[in-house]
Amino acid sequence: MKRLTAATLATSALVFGASVLVGSSRASSGAQVSYICSAADKQFIETVSSQMVQLSYWSDALVSHDVDPATVIRQARSEAGQIGATRPQDRTLHATRDLLSSMFVEYSKAVAASAAGRSGDGHMKSAWRLAGSSHQLLTGARAGLAQQGCDVSPLLSS
Numbered sequence: 001m002k003r004l005t006a007a008t009l010a011t012s013a014l015v016f017g018a019s020v021l022v023g024s025s026r027a028s029s030g031a032q033v034s035y036i037c038s039a040a041d042k043q044f045i046e047t048v049s050s051q052m053v054q055l056s057y058w059s060d061a062l063v064s065h066d067v068d069p070a071t072v073i074r075q076a077r078s079e080a081g082q083i084g085a086t087r088p089q090d091r092t093l094h095a096t097r098d099l100l101s102s103m104f105v106e107y108s109k110a111v112a113a114s115a116a117g118r119s120g121d122g123h124m125k126s127a128w129r130l131a132g133s134s135h136q137l138l139t140g141a142r143a144g145l146a147q148q149g150c151d152v153s154p155l156l157s158s
Contacts, residue, residue: 035141036090037148044088048100049154051079055104062111069115073108080104090150092141096134103130 058075061067084101088094106127110120138152145152 033092033141033144035092035144035148035150037145037150038089040086041088041090041093041145041150044086044093044097045150045152045155047086048083048097051083051100051104052155054079055107069111072111073115076104076108076111080108090141090145090148092137092145093150093152096137096155099130099134099137103127103134106130 055076058067058072062069062072080101080103083097083104086097088097104127106123110123110127113120113123135156138155142152142156
């Protein structure tokens with residue numbers, strides 16, 4: 001259970017830290033990228049921000065034994081579904097949607113494995129990797145999306 005707690009906290013940190021690396025590599029590539037900011041894109045940002053807060057809540061509740069693993073698994077899968085149901089038009093946000101939805105599913109698998117007495121490390125590593133990739137994409141697109149009217153800062157700080 002201590003590993004799961006550490007992994008949960010580290011996942012959040014990884015998502016935010018990894019974006020710096022990806023953002024740097026995209027900026028130096030010299031490729032011209034265009035961004036859009038539609039109502040669907042803004043809704044995606046709001047939905048993901050809300051789901052990240054909820055994931056943090058459920059993870060903390062699991063660590064403090066205030067909730068059973070089955071509830072956290074259901075919630076993480078539900079949150080993945082809610083993120084997956086969004087339809088961002090910006091290609092970076094679309095890619096981020098797929099990564100984050102998969103991250104929530106991998107996290108639920110890690111919790112399920114841990115609850116069953118198995119190692120959830122592989123799933124947690126996958127969740128971290130997906131979170132890191134999402135953070136990198138968002139960091140690289142932050143300025144371009146902001147110019148179009150979409151502020152992804154809440155996703156980078158949650």
